[in-house]
Amino acid sequence: MKKLLKSAVVAATILGTSTAAFAEDWTPPGPIKMIIAFAAGGGADTQARLIAEELEAAQGWKVIPEQVTGKGGLNAVNAVKDAPADGTTIAMIVTSSLGYSMVASKTGSPQDVTLITTTAGTQMGIVALADKGWKTLGDVIEAAKGGQEIRFGVMTPALADIAYVIGKENGVDFNIISVKGGKAVTNGLNAGDMDIGFGAGVQAKAVAAGDMVELASARSEPLKNSPDAPLLSDYGVDFVSELAFLFVGPKDMDPAARAAIASAIAEVATKEGGKANAFLMKGFGGAMILTGEELEATVQDAYDSSGALIAAAAD
Amino acid sequence: MTDLGTLDYIWLGILAVFQGPEAFSLLGVSVSITVMMVAFGLILGIIVGATPGLGGVIAMAISLPILISIFGFNSDALLPVLGFLIGVMKGSTVGGAVPAILFNTPGTPDAYMTTLDGYPMAKSGKARKALKISHFSSVTGDTFSDIVLIVCAPFLAILVETYLDLPEKTALLILSLSFIAAVVGGSAAKGLLSCGLGLLAVYIGTGEDFYPRLSFGSAALSDGIPITAAVIGVLVIGAIFTELENLWHQKRHTGAIEVAKDEGDQRLHWADIRQIFPHIGRSAIIGTIIGALPGVGSTLAATIGYATGKRIYAKKKKPEDPEFGQGAPEGIAATEAANSSVSGANLIPVLSLGIPGNTAAVFLILAAESIGGFNPGPAVFKFSSDLNPELVIAFGLFTTMILANLLNWTVGGVFMRSLGALVRIPKQYLLPVVLLLTLASLYVQETSMSAIWFAFGFGILGYFMMRFAISPLPFVIGFVLGGRIEDTARQAFSATGGDPWFLLKSPIAAAFILCAFAVIFLSLRKPKVDIT
Numbered sequence: 001m002k003k004l005l006k007s008a009v010v011a012a013t014i015l016g017t018s019t020a021a022f023a024e025d026w027t028p029p030g031p032i033k034m035i036i037a038f039a040a041g042g043g044a045d046t047q048a049r050l051i052a053e054e055l056e057a058a059q060g061w062k063v064i065p066e067q068v069t070g071k072g073g074l075n076a077v078n079a080v081k082d083a084p085a086d087g088t089t090i091a092m093i094v095t096s097s098l099g100y101s102m103v104a105s106k107t108g109s110p111q112d113v114t115l116i117t118t119t120a121g122t123q124m125g126i127v128a129l130a131d132k133g134w135k136t137l138g139d140v141i142e143a144a145k146g147g148q149e150i151r152f153g154v155m156t157p158a159l160a161d162i163a164y165v166i167g168k169e170n171g172v173d174f175n176i177i178s179v180k181g182g183k184a185v186t187n188g189l190n191a192g193d194m195d196i197g198f199g200a201g202v203q204a205k206a207v208a209a210g211d212m213v214e215l216a217s218a219r220s221e222p223l224k225n226s227p228d229a230p231l232l233s234d235y236g237v238d239f240v241s242e243l244a245f246l247f248v249g250p251k252d253m254d255p256a257a258r259a260a261i262a263s264a265i266a267e268v269a270t271k272e273g274g275k276a277n278a279f280l281m282k283g284f285g286g287a288m289i290l291t292g293e294e295l296e297a298t299v300q301d302a303y304d305s306s307g308a309l310i311a312a313a314a315d
Numbered sequence: 316m317t318d319l320g321t322l323d324y325i326w327l328g329i330l331a332v333f334q335g336p337e338a339f340s341l342l343g344v345s346v347s348i349t350v351m352m353v354a355f356g357l358i359l360g361i362i363v364g365a366t367p368g369l370g371g372v373i374a375m376a377i378s379l380p381i382l383i384s385i386f387g388f389n390s391d392a393l394l395p396v397l398g399f400l401i402g403v404m405k406g407s408t409v410g411g412a413v414p415a416i417l418f419n420t421p422g423t424p425d426a427y428m429t430t431l432d433g434y435p436m437a438k439s440g441k442a443r444k445a446l447k448i449s450h451f452s453s454v455t456g457d458t459f460s461d462i463v464l465i466v467c468a469p470f471l472a473i474l475v476e477t478y479l480d481l482p483e484k485t486a487l488l489i490l491s492l493s494f495i496a497a498v499v500g501g502s503a504a505k506g507l508l509s510c511g512l513g514l515l516a517v518y519i520g521t522g523e524d525f526y527p528r529l530s531f532g533s534a535a536l537s538d539g540i541p542i543t544a545a546v547i548g549v550l551v552i553g554a555i556f557t558e559l560e561n562l563w564h565q566k567r568h569t570g571a572i573e574v575a576k577d578e579g580d581q582r583l584h585w586a587d588i589r590q591i592f593p594h595i596g597r598s599a600i601i602g603t604i605i606g607a608l609p610g611v612g613s614t615l616a617a618t619i620g621y622a623t624g625k626r627i628y629a630k631k632k633k634p635e636d637p638e639f640g641q642g643a644p645e646g647i648a649a650t651e652a653a654n655s656s657v658s659g660a661n662l663i664p665v666l667s668l669g670i671p672g673n674t675a676a677v678f679l680i681l682a683a684e685s686i687g688g689f690n691p692g693p694a695v696f697k698f699s700s701d702l703n704p705e706l707v708i709a710f711g712l713f714t715t716m717i718l719a720n721l722l723n724w725t726v727g728g729v730f731m732r733s734l735g736a737l738v739r740i741p742k743q744y745l746l747p748v749v750l751l752l753t754l755a756s757l758y759v760q761e762t763s764m765s766a767i768w769f770a771f772g773f774g775i776l777g778y779f780m781m782r783f784a785i786s787p788l789p790f791v792i793g794f795v796l797g798g799r800i801e802d803t804a805r806q807a808f809s810a811t812g813g814d815p816w817f818l819l820k821s822p823i824a825a826a827f828i829l830c831a832f833a834v835i836f837l838s839l840r841k842p843k844v845d846i847t
Binding site: 040049070074075079101105107149151178187188190211 | 387388389477484522525526538687688690694697699701806811812
C-alpha cells in the first residue's frame with residue numbers, strides 16, 4: 001500500500017512538473033477571447049479588463065474582452081462552454097453562475113466548464129447613501145415597518161432571494177429591483193431610484209468618503225471596511241453571499257493551456273504594485289487565488305447548497 | 316484626496332485630451348494620440364463628405380471596429396476613438412458642400428440645398444468664395460451648437476436624475492421612441508414598423524429568464540444578435556445594396572463635368588461676413604433646436620433654415636442682389652449653418668439621457684459600449700467629490716469637440732477647397748470596395764463568421780426597408796434602446812411594488828405617455844413629406 005502511495009506521489013509529481021513544463025511553453029494559438037459576464041464599467045468588469053491588460057503586458061498574449069452579460073452569468077457560461085478548448089476562449093464569471101444560477105434554471109452543472117482560477121472574493125454588504133440616516137439594516141426594517149416603501153437593488157437572482165428572505169424573516173415587504181451589475185445598483189442609489197442595495201465591494205471608496213454606509217454584512221464574517229456592521233444572521237437570515245470571481249474555460253480544456261492561464265492570471269492578480277492587484281485590494285479585500293481540486297470542491301459545494309436558498313425563497 | 320469641484324472636472328477633461336498617451340512630439344511640444352485622432356477624423360470626414368456616395372456613417376462604420384482593435388478595450392481608448400468619430404461627424408458636414416458647390420452634386424444629403432445657390436455662384440466664377448462662405452457658416456453653426464450642448468447637457472442630466480423616478484424614465488424612453496417613429500421617414504406607420512422590427516430583433520435571446528427567448532431553439536440566436544452586426548447591416552450594407560441597385564437602373568451620367576473658371580475677388584471680406592451673419596445666426600438657432608430633438612436630422616434643419624432665410628431675405632434684399640436660388644451667398648450661409656449646427660445639439664439627448672437621436676450618435680454609443688468604462692446617460696454627470704471617471708470622459712469629449720472646431724476653423728477650410736476631384740470617383744468601383752471594407756472591419760471586431768451572416772441578413776432587411784421608403788433609423792434606435800426600455804420598465808414595475816399601472820400613476824409619467832400617443836396620432840392624421 002505504502003509503495004503504491006509512493007509511486008502515486010511520484011507519478012503525480014511527474015505529471016505535475018510535466019504540466020508545469022507544458023505550461024511554461026504554452027502559447028495561445030491565437031488571440032484569447034475573454035468573455036466578461038458583467039456589465040461594462042462596473043467593478044467586476046474593471047477587474048477583468050485590468051487583468052486582460054496586464055496579461056497582454058506580462059505574457060505578450062493578445063486578449064480581447066467581450067461583454068456577455070445576463071442571466072446570472074449563464075449567458076457567459078453558454079458562450080464559453082462549447083468554444084475551442086485550446087485556451088483561446090476564457091470567461092470571467094462569479095461562483096454563483098455555476099451554483100445558484102444553474103440550479104435555479106435547472107440547466108447545466110459546474111462540469112460544463114473547466115475551472116481555471118479565482119481572482120478575488122467579494123465584500124458583499126447591504127449599502128445605502130449616508131444621507132438616508134440609517135446606520136444598520138435594523139433601521140431600515142424599522143422604517144419599513146413604519147409604512148415606508150423600501151426599494152432594494154440587487155444584481156443577481158440569488159441576492160434577490162436573500163433580499164426576499166430578509167424581508168420575510170422580519171415581517172416586511174421590500175420592493176426588490178433587479179439590475180445588471182453592482183454599478184447599476186450604485187447608480188440607482190445615487191439617483192434615488194433605490195433606497196438600499198447590495199454592494200460587492202466597489203462601494204469601498206464611497207464608504208471611506210462617508211457618502212455611503214454599509215448597513216450589514218452579507219458574508220459569514222464582518223466586512224473589512226465596516227467591521228461593526230451586523231451580520232444577516234442577526235436578523236434571522238441563515239443565508240450569506242460568499243461569492244468569488246473566477247475564470248473558466250470550455251469543457252475539456254487543454255491542461256497545458258489551463259495551467260498556463262491559471263498561473264498567468266494568479267501572477268498579475270497578486271503582483272504588488274500592479275494595477276489589477278491594487279484594484280482587487282481596494283474593492284474586494286485583496287486577491288484570492290484558488291485553483292485545481294480546491295477550486296473544484298468549492299464550486300461543487302456552492303452548487304449543492306443552492307437548493308436551500310431557492311426553497312426558502314419559494315414559499 | 317481633495318474634494319473635486321466642477322472646475323476640477325472640466326480641467327481634468329481637458330488634461331485627459333492633451334496629456335493622454337503621446338503620439339509624437341513636434342518641436343518639443345508633445346502631441347497626444349487623442350489630438351492626433353481628432354485631426355485624422357476631421358480630415359477623413361471632410362474627404363468622405365466631399366465624395367458623393369460616401370458619408371460620415373460609412374466612415375464611422377468602417378473605422379470603429381478597426382480603431383477598437385487598435386486601441387483595445389480599456390478606458391484609455393475612449394477619448395481617441397470617440398474623438399475620431401466626432402472629427403468624422405464634423406468633417407463630413409463641412410465636406411458635403413464641396414461637390415454641391417462645384418458640381419451641383421450634394422456630397423451628403425443635407426447639402427442638397429447648398430447646390431441651389433452654391434452652384435450658380437460657382438458658375439459665375441465665384442467658386443472659391445462660395446466654398447469659403449460655406450465653410451465659415453458651417454463651422455460657426457457647429458461651434459454654436461457645441462456651446463449649447465456643453466452648457467445644457469449637464470443640467471438636463473442633473474434635472475433628469477433629480478426629478479425623474481423609474482416609471483417616469485420608462486415613460487420618457489417610450490416617448491422618445493414614438494417621437495422618432497413619428498417624425499422620421501415617410502409616415503408614422505412606417506416609422507412604427509421600423510421601430511417595432513428593431514425592438515423585436517433586440518429582444519431575441521435577451522431578457523432575465525433563464526431560457527433564450529424567441530430563439531426557436533437555435534444556438535446562433537440564443538446569445539442574441541450582435542449590436543454592431545445589426546446596426547452596420549441595416550444602415551450601411553442596406554444602403555450599399557440600394558445604391559448598387561440604383562446604379563444598375565440608371566446608367567451613370569458620364570458627361571464631362573463642367574468646371575467654371577474662377578474670376579475676380581475670391582476673398583471673404585468683413586463686409587461679406589456682416590452681410591451673411593444674420594442668416595448664420597438664425598440658421599444656427601434653428602439647427603440647434605432641431606438637433607436637440609431625437610430623430611430629426613440635419614436635412615430637415617437645412618430645409619427649414621433655407622426656407623426661413625429665403626422669406627426674410629426676399630423682404631430685405633436690395634434690387635441688384637441675386638435671388639435665393641440664383642447664387643445668393645446668404646442662401647449658402649442659411650443652409651450650411653443650419654445643417655452643421657445639428658451635430659452638437661444631437662448629442663444633448665445622448666449624453667444627458669442616453670437616447671441616441673441620429674446615426675452619428677448611435678456610433679458614439681456603440682463605441683462607448685464596445686470599449687467599456689463610459690455609459691452615456693444621466694449617471695455620467697454625477698459631480699462626486701471623489702473622482703468620477705465617466706465625468707472626466709464627458710468633459711474630455713467636449714474638449715475634443717472644441718478642438719475639432721478649432722482645427723476646422725484653421726486647416727479645415729484650406730483642405731476642403733482642395734477636394735474638388737473626389738466627385739470623379741465612379742460609384743461602381745467605390746461601392747464594392749466600401750462593402751468589402753465594412754464586412755472586413757466587422758469581422759475584425761466580432762471575430763466570428765456568424766456576425767457577417769447577421770450583417771448580411773440585416774443588410775437585406777435594410778435594403779427592403781429603403782425600397783419601401785421605410786427609414787432604417789427607427790429600427791437602429793429601437794435596437795439600441797430596446798434593452799434599456801425593458802430593464803427600466805422591469806425595475807419600475809418592481810419598484811412600485813408590482814403595480815401594473817405604474818406608467819399612469821405619476822402625473823409626469825402619464826403626461827409622457829399621453830405625448831407619446833399624441834405624437835403618433837397627430838402624424839398619422841396629416842399628410843407628410845419625407846424629411847430625413
